Amino acid sequence: MPTPGQAWIITGPTSGIGRRTALELAGHGTVVLVGRDPDKLKEVEAEISAQAGGHAVSVVCDFSDIPGVRRAAAQIVALGLPLAGLLNNAGIMPNRADRTAQGWDLAFTTNHLGPFTLTEALIPHLPDGANVVFTCSGVEDPERKPAVTAGFRGGRYISAEAGARGEWQPGGSSKHGFDAYATSKQGNLATVLAFARETPRLRFIAVEPGFNPGTGLGRDANAALQLLAKYVLAPLAPLIKYWSTPKRAARLLAGVLTSESQQSGVYYDENGKPMLGSAQVRDAAFSDRVVAETRALLARAPSEIR
Template sequence: MNSQNAWIITGPTSGIGRRTALELAAYGTVVLVGRDPAKLAVVEQQIEARGGQAVPVVADFSDVGSVRRAAGEIVALGLQIAGVLNNAGIFPLESRTTRQGWDLTYATNHLGPFAFTEALVPHLPDGANVVFVCSAVEDPERRPAVMAGFRGARFVSVEASVRGEWKPGGSTRPGLDAYATSKQGNLATVLAFARETPRLRFNAVEPGFSPGSGLSRDAGPLLVFLSKYVLSPLAPMIKYWSTPKRAARVIAEVLTADSDASGVYYDERGKPMLGSAQVRDPGFSERVVAETRAFLATVPAAP
């Protein structure tokens, strides 16, 4: 792999994202995109201590204007971008809103990465790989997810999702519906973009349930402790589970693979898998993309 290549990763300061950023440092310059400058600096230092190169770029993925500015900063760097990893994501258990009044989870997990990718696509060289970290909780037939309280994605429309409104019959915790629907949006984006833009590669990874990833930080201190120190060591022995280290390795392999594969959804072991019946319908994924574009077109350009 050309050491001059650059790899963009969002959400690189903790959990799977931090591990993946460190993995990618072996393949070239790593562009670290996140909202906390101090935490970005720590990962930058860790990469440089290993002899790698990193460039921090600040962006808040709940804010479309911030995301678009960050994409512009990256383009201005003039790097040879080989791949983009949309990893940034949140999972609050209850409903929260952005300063614009949008559902925080849907904005951060779907709208932000979508706008970021759209801003970068015209500047990516042929063959570049764009990977989204997705989640099988979008599938109502995924039994482990159902046992955990999920009821699959509850998509009504993009505008309804922005308002935090979900199809009836969902989870007792609105945060679960928001998360599942936002991750379905990621997968729909991958599948539709792969068909739209064959000069690039668009793929998705389900990293497996990683109790040590720290994704759900508001689950309570006891559960967070148990997840990190009790459940995480057991993860490699349980189907559909993983660890941040193993997930990072799989994600990095998919992102840097010398392959023409596009529109593929990989599981926690790097094997192709299927999303929900709904998201596999091309008409549905194209609708999600069209509605997302229409909504983002109403968001004023960054000053």
């Protein structure tokens, strides 16, 4: 069983599912909070401290800034804590095709390239048997009916370089940001499956937490839609298939991260049951290619892709 002396890393811990998961993890040891807003990180730190003497430390990191992610990983290692596991939860879904300071697609960088960079930097410092969990999404699967109904057309991966440029396979969604989001989540799942084969001493796990209306993921939506999600859709979530709530999703994520019985390369749905990703991402050659191309891209200076 997890011991109080262990330290659990969680990204995106200042709102929605991430915040609730961070609070759930407080009972398992030190929580390393990794996010971009120092004031909000301090708020979560204080909340954890108020929970029966829980302990948390903060590391400021913007996942759209790859050099910054590398610095954050070094900071985490320098804390000298007994690292026990990593939850890559941070993510965004912009309504428009935004760019990072280096000129890369914002969603693809924040959701895929940033977490990939952090994970690769921390793998050598994680103990055998540690869980590395990615919050994924079924929208990467073009055959997933609820996602198609919502306007998604699955992951549209061409190459890591194309993703950085904000270019996707034709025939995608008519809604701005959907192809970038779906493709970035396809990248997350490909990473889990490929890393599980590459590094058997660790356990790589993907979790689809279900549709959680009212969370911070849709912060770029207009005010009317945000209010609708929070006060109308969110209360209905427990009654609808594929939907969930931040509280339930947090219990699932914290449970998977701290469990000692998880298999590697597994993908869990919002109920903690094994599920399948798209046919494309389940092809080992495809997921291995995503990882190889992502590594090649990240090996170069971020300013090279414009």
